Amino acid sequence: MNIVYKPIGIIHSPFKDIKGMPIQPSRSDGTGGTVEIFPEFVKGLADLEGFSHITLLYYFHKTSGFSLTVTPFLDTRKRGVFSTRAPRRPNPIGLSIVRLTGIEKGVLKIENIDVLDQTPLIDIKPHVPEFDHPPADRIGWLAQAEKNMHIKRSDDRFE
Amino acid sequence: MNIVYKPIGIIHSPFKDIKGMPIQPSRSDGTGGTVEIFPEFVKGLADLEGFSHITLLYYFHKTSGFSLTVTPFLDTRKRGVFSTRAPRRPNPIGLSIVRLTGIEKGVLKIENIDVLDQTPLIDIKPHVPEFDHPPADRIGWLAQAEKNMHIKRSDDRFE
Numbered sequence: 001m002n003i004v005y006k007p008i009g010i011i012h013s014p015f016k017d018i019k020g021m022p023i024q025p026s027r028s029d030g031t032g033g034t035v036e037i038f039p040e041f042v043k044g045l046a047d048l049e050g051f052s053h054i055t056l057l058y059y060f061h062k063t064s065g066f067s068l069t070v071t072p073f074l075d076t077r078k079r080g081v082f083s084t085r086a087p088r089r090p091n092p093i094g095l096s097i098v099r100l101t102g103i104e105k106g107v108l109k110i111e112n113i114d115v116l117d118q119t120p121l122i123d124i125k126p127h128v129p130e131f132d133h134p135p136a137d138r139i140g141w142l143a144q145a146e147k148n149m150h151i152k153r154s155d156d157r158f159e
Numbered sequence: 160m161n162i163v164y165k166p167i168g169i170i171h172s173p174f175k176d177i178k179g180m181p182i183q184p185s186r187s188d189g190t191g192g193t194v195e196i197f198p199e200f201v202k203g204l205a206d207l208e209g210f211s212h213i214t215l216l217y218y219f220h221k222t223s224g225f226s227l228t229v230t231p232f233l234d235t236r237k238r239g240v241f242s243t244r245a246p247r248r249p250n251p252i253g254l255s256i257v258r259l260t261g262i263e264k265g266v267l268k269i270e271n272i273d274v275l276d277q278t279p280l281i282d283i284k285p286h287v288p289e290f291d292h293p294p295a296d297r298i299g300w301l302a303q304a305e306k307n308m309h310i311k312r313s314d315d316r317f318e
Contacts, residue, residue, distance in 0.1 A: 050299025140209025
């Protein structure tokens with residue numbers, strides 16, 4: 001069974017290479033970018049401007065193949081890929097929650113971007129604390145990794 | 160350009176029909192379900208059990224076609240589809256954050272499910288407050304809709 005999606009737009013960011021890119025929006029220091037929505041989908045952006053944050057789902061277009069275990073940026077041990085946000089996943093799909101600062105003629109202005117330039121966009125969802133902020137009480141291997149707050153940029157391990 | 164994904168597993172839930180299903184995990188009253196991961200991907204589940212919550216990305220397999228404006232369950236007005244979580248999206252992909260209560264032989268036990276039985280799973284990501292809980296200060300049309308806390312179940316509008 002194949003699930004076939006088509007890009008609804010393109011993400012533009014200052015990051016031309018994976019190496020040196022922020023590893024998460026929360027470690028992005030506010031870097032700005034834009035999301036260009038293709039004309040045939042612009043009508044679907046109505047009412048989005050009222051949300052301070054949006055979830056972007058996108059295609060990891062620069063990753064080829066996958067690994068079931070990876071050494072994530074925030075750790076030195078191999079972990080199951082589904083317990084990480086690494087791009088080398090069986091289905092290379094990325095998720096980032098970014099700040100939306102404006103929409104003009106089908107172009108979204110966003111902040112806190114951790115996405116490679118020219119990344120194909122699959123979907124946008126409004127970010128809603130009631131739906132998206134469960135009271136998570138355990139964060140597994142990342143609890144140890146939280147001391148690595150100084151690690152903000154990626155290297156070339158997932159190219 | 161086609162983006163082609165393949166299911167990595169199947170979500171099992173008590174919900175055989177869209178009508179009557181919880182509209183979000185946060186309105187699901189703890190309903191349990193399971194996620195069966197196909198054997199070739201089970202190794203990727205290592206270290207996931209340490210997380211209390213996980214993000215499921217899945218294929219809305221019972222929706223055909225899309226609408227750029229929809230009337231969401233929590234409102235009576237048409238809204239741009241990207242400002243809603245409705246399934247009739249250009250790329251029918253769903254996102255739910257659920258509680259993970261255990262993993263046994265490639266089967267995840269989950270709570271707070273709002274997904275149809277037999278839904279194809281695309282990806283699992285660990286839910287990490289640092290990455291996923293930005294301080295959202297505006298939730299657009301949903302601010303008005305928050306008074307509709309009594310609305311917990313879907314109807315047949317997206318079949």
